[in-house]
Amino acid sequence: MALTNDIIQQKLQEKFGDAVTNFSQPYGMLTFEAPKEMNLKVMQFLYDDDQLAFRFLTDLCAVHFPDNKGNELAVVYHLHNLVENVRIRFRVFTSIDQPDVFTATQLFSSANWQERETYDFYGVNFVGHPNLKRILNVDEMDYFPMRKEFPLEDQVRIDKDDEMFGR
């Protein structure tokens, strides 16, 4: 039997109950949220279950929501079942004052560099990561450039008219 989004959702809810929330299927991709303490348990379950078998970490990144007080940073995991060719995505939220999230490196080796990149740009502290240091930016950098409080462009420039760029 083909693995459908409904089966995945049902299995997750059977296992974790109310801990997993906000199920939706934008563009047909199952998306949900989990508490940040449970990110490893959810991933381990998705990995170990013979029917689910999400054994490939496609992408790991973060999003900054400055208005979402107490839960400013979201860490997004994209998982792939290579047998059934099904993808899912789930997010965990963390406060920006204490951005500690458990590392996924024990489960997926590919998480190593992706977590370093996420740390580099958003400052998410992956607890238990073997080598959590900057990967793309210079080591001397003392801020996390993709956070929203860091301005994208010089605000005083007048030669870049938004109309000319279709914005």
Place this chain on the structure above:
Amino acid sequence: MDVREQIKESNKDFAGQIIETPTGGIISGTFDDIVNWARSNSLWPLTFATSCCGIEMMSTASAKYDFSRFGFEVARATPRQADVIIIAGTIVNKMAPVLKRLYDQMPDPKYVIAMGACAISGGPFFYNTYSVVKGADHVIPVDVYIPGCPPRPEALLHSLIALQEKIKLGWTRAQIRENSLASKV
């Protein structure tokens, strides 16, 4: 004047003078001029491309544009054998120390060409980001700037010829500044 004529005109002169004698010719001239003439006609570029300008540089090197016509054909993969570095692309903060080290490893005399908007000023797209050096001349001194995004191969050839002219002139930086100020007045 036709550009080709112009190039022929400025490249034809041998720096010295040949004095004919019954048993053959004698070359005379200022030693510096002859050295500069020789140097300008055999500039070995360093293969160094950090982004899309590199594609134009490869095009300039290959059959259609062929910068070996002007003496640039011996592209070197090591700075220790190169005379000129063409900065073809964006220099990011992490690349800046590498660029400086490459420049330091090149033997004197050495020349620098900043190719394209990124190498001149940080670029049209990445101008104000967290990672880009706003002009390669913050890191190493530049002899010739070529605008463009990316510059066409003809523009790169033009800049290479301009560099040859500059070398043949044999002026110091101070002399160039003085004379360019004088010509403006």
